[in-house]
Amino acid sequence: MNIGILVSGRGSNMAAILDAIQSGDLNVNVSLVLSNNPQSPALRRAARENIPTKVVNHRDYGKDREAFEAALDAALRSEGVDCVVLAGFMRVLTPFFVRRWKERLINIHPSLLPAFRGLHAQRQALEAGVKLAGCTVHFVDEGTDTGPIIAQSAVPVLDTDSEDTLSARILEEEHKLLPLVLHWLAGGRISIENDRVRIARI
Ligand code: GAR
Numbered sequence: 001m002n003i004g005i006l007v008s009g010r011g012s013n014m015a016a017i018l019d020a021i022q023s024g025d026l027n028v029n030v031s032l033v034l035s036n037n038p039q040s041p042a043l044r045r046a047a048r049e050n051i052p053t054k055v056v057n058h059r060d061y062g063k064d065r066e067a068f069e070a071a072l073d074a075a076l077r078s079e080g081v082d083c084v085v086l087a088g089f090m091r092v093l094t095p096f097f098v099r100r101w102k103e104r105l106i107n108i109h110p111s112l113l114p115a116f117r118g119l120h121a122q123r124q125a126l127e128a129g130v131k132l133a134g135c136t137v138h139f140v141d142e143g144t145d146t147g148p149i150i151a152q153s154a155v156p157v158l159d160t161d162s163e164d165t166l167s168a169r170i171l172e173e174e175h176k177l178l179p180l181v182l183h184w185l186a187g188g189r190i191s192i193e194n195d196r197v198r199i200a201r202i
Contacts, residue, residue: 004033016176032079109121
């Protein structure tokens, strides 16, 4: 399976995917790392490992979201990508892009969806006073942080937590969950029936 990874910032989830490949836990080919942010450190790590990288800067497209997404789409197709992973990609994708990658587009979000969609999910969890937080990997549909849920991992929220400490605890789970879901996908174990995800046992 050829994957394309879309990142905007730090890129630790991308790094977790590359680490899982290197350690032999994950058998996928990263065909492209694509960022809307030329400064993303993820681009440097990928380039060090001879993974093709590309910047498609949304600022170059002004308000023309479709042209921006057409450029993303073209780059992914030209590298033969089968499945797109949003790993901290902080641009909302419109139906134009989402429909083209239907059921081949996954996202990781730092909350137990459907709770706390959008920005600052960890802060939202703290403000709501929930006792469990976590992360979700899901197929992307046309909403924001919506679509069939593939897997979730929960962590406790401690009385002493700040946004930073809670985010760090969730991030550790993200780094395990995303490579695991990709492992299931590459093994053909994931199917969607009536908007619900089934994971075949082996
Ligand atoms: C991660 O916590 C990811 O779940 C979140 O951005 C962070 C990216 O970190 N994504 C979203 O909030 C998407 N709605 P990273 O660049 O170190 O992987």
